[in-house]
Amino acid sequence: MKKTELLIPVGNMECLHAAIHNGADAVYLGGKKFGARAYSNNFNEEEMINAIKLCHLYNVKIYVTVNTMIYNEEIEEVIKYLNFLYSNNVDAVIMQDNGLIELTRNLIPNLEIHVSTQAHNHNEAAITHYKEIGCTRVVFDRESSLESITSIKTPIEKEVFVYGALCICYSGNCLFSALNGGRSANRGMCVGSCRLPYKLLKNNKECDTGYLLSTKDLNTLSNLKELLDNKIDSLKIEGRMKSKEYVAIVTKTYRKLIDSYYNNQEMILTKEDQEKLLKTYNREFTKGYLFNESNIINSKTSNHQGIKIGTVVGVNNKRITIKLDKELTQNDAIRFDKPNKGMYVNSLYNQKGLLVSNISENNICQVDNKERIMIKDLLGSDVLKTIDTKLNQELNNIEPKRIPVDIHFEGEIGKESILTITDMSHNKVEIKGNAVQQASNSPISKERIEEQLSKLGSTPFKLNSINIEIENNIFINIKELNELRRKATEELIKIREGKEKTSTFLEIPNIPTKTSIKSEISILVRTEDQINIALRNNITNIYTPSKELYEKYKNKGNVYLRLDRVIENHEDYKEERLLCTEFGSIIKYHQNNNIVSDYYLNIANDFTINKFKKLNVKNITLSIELSIDQLSKIKNKDICEVIVYGTPENMIIKNNIFNIKDEKTYLIDSKNNKYGVTYDSYTHIFNHEPINIIDKINKLKGFKSLRIELFEENITQTQTIINKVKNML
Numbered sequence: 001m002k003k004t005e006l007l008i009p010v011g012n013m014e015c016l017h018a019a020i021h022n023g024a025d026a027v028y029l030g031g032k033k034f035g036a037r038a039y040s041n042n043f044n045e046e047e048m049i050n051a052i053k054l055c056h057l058y059n060v061k062i063y064v065t066v067n068t069m070i071y072n073e074e075i076e077e078v079i080k081y082l083n084f085l086y087s088n089n090v091d092a093v094i095m096q097d098n099g100l101i102e103l104t105r106n107l108i109p110n111l112e113i114h115v116s117t118q119a120h121n122h123n124e125a126a127i128t129h130y131k132e133i134g135c136t137r138v139v140f141d142r143e144s145s146l147e148s149i150t151s152i153k154t155p156i157e158k159e160v161f162v163y164g165a166l167c168i169c170y171s172g173n174c175l176f177s178a179l180n181g182g183r184s185a186n187r188g189m190c191v192g193s194c195r196l197p198y199k200l201l202k203n204n205k206e207c208d209t210g211y212l213l214s215t216k217d218l219n220t221l222s223n224l225k226e227l228l229d230n231k232i233d234s235l236k237i238e239g240r241m242k243s244k245e246y247v248a249i250v251t252k253t254y255r256k257l258i259d260s261y262y263n264n265q266e267m268i269l270t271k272e273d274q275e276k277l278l279k280t281y282n283r284e285f286t287k288g289y290l291f292n293e294s295n296i297i298n299s300k301t302s303n304h305q306g307i308k309i310g311t312v313v314g315v316n317n318k319r320i321t322i323k324l325d326k327e328l329t330q331n332d333a334i335r336f337d338k339p340n341k342g343m344y345v346n347s348l349y350n351q352k353g354l355l356v357s358n359i360s361e362n363n364i365c366q367v368d369n370k371e372r373i374m375i376k377d378l379l380g381s382d383v384l385k386t387i388d389t390k391l392n393q394e395l396n397n398i399e400p401k402r403i404p405v406d407i408h409f410e411g412e413i414g415k416e417s418i419l420t421i422t423d424m425s426h427n428k429v430e431i432k433g434n435a436v437q438q439a440s441n442s443p444i445s446k447e448r449i450e451e452q453l454s455k456l457g458s459t460p461f462k463l464n465s466i467n468i469e470i471e472n473n474i475f476i477n478i479k480e481l482n483e484l485r486r487k488a489t490e491e492l493i494k495i496r497e498g499k500e501k502t503s504t505f506l507e508i509p510n511i512p513t514k515t516s517i518k519s520e521i522s523i524l525v526r527t528e529d530q531i532n533i534a535l536r537n538n539i540t541n542i543y544t545p546s547k548e549l550y551e552k553y554k555n556k557g558n559v560y561l562r563l564d565r566v567i568e569n570h571e572d573y574k575e576e577r578l579l580c581t582e583f584g585s586i587i588k589y590h591q592n593n594n595i596v597s598d599y600y601l602n603i604a605n606d607f608t609i610n611k612f613k614k615l616n617v618k619n620i621t622l623s624i625e626l627s628i629d630q631l632s633k634i635k636n637k638d639i640c641e642v643i644v645y646g647t648p649e650n651m652i653i654k655n656n657i658f659n660i661k662d663e664k665t666y667l668i669d670s671k672n673n674k675y676g677v678t679y680d681s682y683t684h685i686f687n688h689e690p691i692n693i694i695d696k697i698n699k700l701k702g703f704k705s706l707r708i709e710l711f712e713e714n715i716t717q718t719q720t721i722i723n724k725v726k727n728m729l
Helices: 014-022 047-055 072-087 098-107 124-132 148-152 175-180 222-228 244-262 269-282 390-397 446-453 478-497 528-536 547-553 583-590 608-615 628-632 694-699 715-728
Strands: 006-007 024-028 061-066 094-095 113-115 137-139 158-165 198-202 205-210 217-219 234-237 307-315 319-324 333-335 341-344 349-351 364-368 382-387 402-410 416-423 429-435 463-472 520-524 541-544 561-563 575-581 594-597 617-621 640-646 650-653 665-668 676-680 682-686 703-710
Touching: 006 014, 006 244, 006 333, 014 024, 014 047, 024 098, 047 061, 047 478, 061 072, 072 098, 094 098, 098 113, 098 608, 124 463, 124 583, 148 158, 158 222, 158 244, 175 650, 217 222, 222 244, 244 269, 244 390, 269 307, 269 382, 269 390, 349 528, 402 446, 416 478, 429 478, 446 478, 520 715, 528 541, 528 715, 541 547, 547 561, 575 583, 583 594, 608 617, 628 694, 640 694, 682 694, 694 715, 703 715
Parallel strands: 006 024, 006 234, 024 061, 061 094, 094 113, 113 137, 137 158, 158 234, 402 463, 520 541, 520 703, 541 561, 561 575, 575 594, 594 617, 617 640, 640 703
Antiparallel strands: 158 217, 198 205, 198 665, 307 319, 307 382, 319 364, 333 341, 333 382, 349 364, 402 416, 416 429, 650 682, 665 676, 676 682
8 A cells, every 4th residue: 555655854964864763754855056945054965965875775765856947047057966866866856947847857757856836736737737748746836725636636646735834925926035035935045025024004094914924834733634535645844944853843743643544543643742843833823725724824923933831920120030831941942922022041040039940830930031121011921932942852862763674694514604684675685704614612502693693783774583594513703793794784775775877968958049030019907098008009919817808808909818827727718819827727728729928937948938839838928037137048039028017916825815805905014115915816916116127128139029017007107108118129
């Protein structure tokens, strides 16, 4: 029976050890480049080789993230890196860039590819395509429900996130960080815009404030049986930037319940288990969209909450007095709920003011008032423990995993001794020794041989069984027995770690340069006034997200319907003009419709352009994250569209998280920037200002189309923008 995989994140070697020895079936990690967690420690090439060997020694699979948006100038380097990973026996790579996926399938066909959640995997059309080109697994959007995931019938492995931090925006669709923090989430450098405080305005009235985009953490332990019953192939824990203690406790807890399930035992999650998880890291927990829970925001704080251990009952400039519900230990870390300030308990005092190392529950303790927090701000505040010293010591004091082996030894006078070691994976090592001698006075016993060969303490192995077959009255040197054991265990380690594959030179196909003589203009409109101005100005392509406007005007010009960014079930469009915003729509509609791809598809290199070109896409809109310099390096300009003006959509969010009806809605950040918010079937957050590179159009020669993306512009503003673009051509 194929069992569901427990997949654990690791950001460094310490976390890798914690994952392996607490029961991971597989781990995922990143190198120093091309992974969607650029600020994790990550692994250099030497560390990566060691990590692969260590995982394979313990029969743990290892997947490496190569899941960022890829630029033209990086193609050669990333292919070299993928070849390095393949040569060193990585079990799979996790990727999002469609062009890189296709190029890798052609150049390194035996390298297994898992399609990253960054590729926005949520419908049958896209997933079927990935299966057809040889990908073996898809990682579903965190927004996908278990019901929608199990409804996908494509025979491909399904991986879902089951624990850890959530993104509020659909993965691969967030531009907030890139446009406002200067660091691209699609390049692994997210600044965490969703973890900042905001004000919510409706019709110019402030109606909410706080961490309005900050999600609770996902925790599916109470629904784990349902996931296992539905035979999800891989359960993925989030957390490549988390601590080794986090990795240890989450792995250990999921391992315990999964093993209980497969052993037909009751899956018991104890109160102690739950408290350990809370202490290690939580922003409060949610079952998430996976189990149709809509209240996923913790607007109170974006910090780790820990667990409540007491209440502040007294404060002065020197000390804070706490009535404890749970124990507190010196060097624990605590946070005060009301002022949301935290500290390490370097010095702990009892009720009498004497220094102690630990105070048990239901007692009074004192800690230093390091921040000189005012009485009015602190009195009555809940005290949260955010680091538990004793728990961390327990989690770091793990018993190393041992690999069971069977040992067989043969000793016959006049013949070479033979030591055979076999593991549970049927790997077998046979080592021959010297010719066995007849004993002259003190023959060696079976028990003595067994004692020596069973000494596996310094190896990763443990004895499952041992069988000694020897003639009577033989002599074998103890030193020789030790040497046989050493050679056998070393050879078995090498076999389990795997041998490096032969590396081959990979020739990257040449991309011919193709440019247009003159650029045409495209425009996205949202109102009837805007579409009428576009028609009067003979704009080549007109896009609209309004089905009503599309149906009314599609025969009056080259008008396209912009499709939704999340489509679980595609309609049957034929002979229509469609602006496709997600990959499944490209696959579904490219044969029977005139289609254009939108900037949400994160297209940033010529190999992805070529892929979309083969799918009969007429205009391929490039990522708005590309700089002018990066745009200049695109060779296939003759089919590409560049946005030169527009208010881009920073986020698309499942559900109506702000309960918007017909109000004019905005988010205001700490710098007083004002982000427009709309709701149809999803919440959309637009940037606080338009991007505008109209004055740089002379540097964009050769591109097929230049797009204007309108938001709230009126008639005059729309005409002015069109005139500016025309004047620059």
